[in-house]
Amino acid sequence: MSAHWGTFTKEWNYRECLSAASNAVTDYSLKLYDEAGDGDYIVIGARNDLVVQVTCVPQGERRTWLAVTAWSPNSATAEQARNTIREKIVRLVHID
Numbered sequence: 544m545s546a547h548w549g550t551f552t553k554e555w556n557y558r559e560c561l562s563a564a565s566n567a568v569t570d571y572s573l574k575l576y577d578e579a580g581d582g583d584y585i586v587i588g589a590r591n592d593l594v595v596q597v598t599c600v601p602q603g604e605r606r607t608w609l610a611v612t613a614w615s616p617n618s619a620t621a622e623q624a625r626n627t628i629r630e631k632i633v634r635l636v637h638i639d
Contacts, residue, residue, distance in 0.1 A: 548613070561586060573590055594613070
């Protein structure tokens with residue numbers, strides 16, 4: 544089993560980050576097993592050969608630390624999922 548992870552901060556509150564994480568995971572065609580609205584700080588999605596977890600930890604009212612972790616028997620599969628999901632969340636911006 545291979546694992547790839549990356550961390551970053553985003554100037555959003557953790558609920559917004561969880562919502563973005565949920566969308567990024569489902570957009571990657573993964574089934575949600577732990578959804579954004581269940582009261583914790585993680586979103587988990589998976590398919591037969593891949594598990595992805597996005598953790599969103601509040602660092603203040605409008606700042607959140609995120610970790611995107613992917614596991615797969617194939618290292619390249621885990622790396623690609625981590626990179627794609629992480630980048631999708633990083634690139635999101637608020638539209639006022």
